[in-house]
Amino acid sequence: MRKIKIIEHISLDGVIQAPGGPTEDEDGDYKYGGWTSAFGDPAVRDAIAQAHTKGFDLLLGRRTYDIWSHHWPKVTNNPMADSLNAATKYVATHRPETLGWGPANDLGKDIVDGISRIKSVDGTDLITWGSSTLTPVLLGHGLVDEVLLFVYPVLLGKGKRFFSDEVEPRALALVSSKTVPSGVIISKYKYTGLIRS
Numbered sequence: 001m002r003k004i005k006i007i008e009h010i011s012l013d014g015v016i017q018a019p020g021g022p023t024e025d026e027d028g029d030y031k032y033g034g035w036t037s038a039f040g041d042p043a044v045r046d047a048i049a050q051a052h053t054k055g056f057d058l059l060l061g062r063r064t065y066d067i068w069s070h071h072w073p074k075v076t077n078n079p080m081a082d083s084l085n086a087a088t089k090y091v092a093t094h095r096p097e098t099l100g101w102g103p104a105n106d107l108g109k110d111i112v113d114g115i116s117r118i119k120s121v122d123g124t125d126l127i128t129w130g131s132s133t134l135t136p137v138l139l140g141h142g143l144v145d146e147v148l149l150f151v152y153p154v155l156l157g158k159g160k161r162f163f164s165d166e167v168e169p170r171a172l173a174l175v176s177s178k179t180v181p182s183g184v185i186i187s188k189y190k191y192t193g194l195i196r197s
Contacts, residue, residue, distance in 0.1 A: 089104040
């Protein structure tokens with residue numbers, strides 16, 4: 001069985017929208033794109049690279065897929081780009097015929113069934129980045145094995161959030177945590193199930 005790992009850049013108030021650049025995701029007139037750039041830190045880059053050292057495939061929402069498909073194929077002489085470009089992308093989409101950044105497969109009309117199907121077979125781990133509409137589905141259906149959060153010392157006030165009111169309460173166990181010089185806290189959690197009262 002494959003593991004599903006969620007990796008997110010996240011503000012203290014839970015925003016994950018457009019961490020990488022000013023025009024990355026302007027939905028809802030979002031004006032804070034690129035908010036992670038002020039916290040550039042080799043330790044963050046090293047932790048991201050470490051999370052992608054073994055073989056992996058990508059599990060993405062359509063918007064994240066589109067954003068990445070316009071960026072990563074243009075990046076050269078970069079091991080991370082090479083890994084992302086080579087990975088099979090499993091995408092939640094209503095337009096499977098437009099998945100030009102491959103190899104790529106759509107999850108089908110029933111996203112939960114599609115994810116459960118690809119998770120149940122042997123293969124490499126599945127990594128999810130961004131994908132603010134997909135991550136609540138993964139968490140809500142107990143499909144996540146690990147969560148790696150890069151928590152930035154910034155409050156953004158508005159934007160797409162990692163945490164959703166639609167997700168049932170879930171329990172996570174802290175596996176590791178480290179603060180780097182820029183103030184970013186890197187924490188890894190393991191999914192343990194429903195909260196017990």
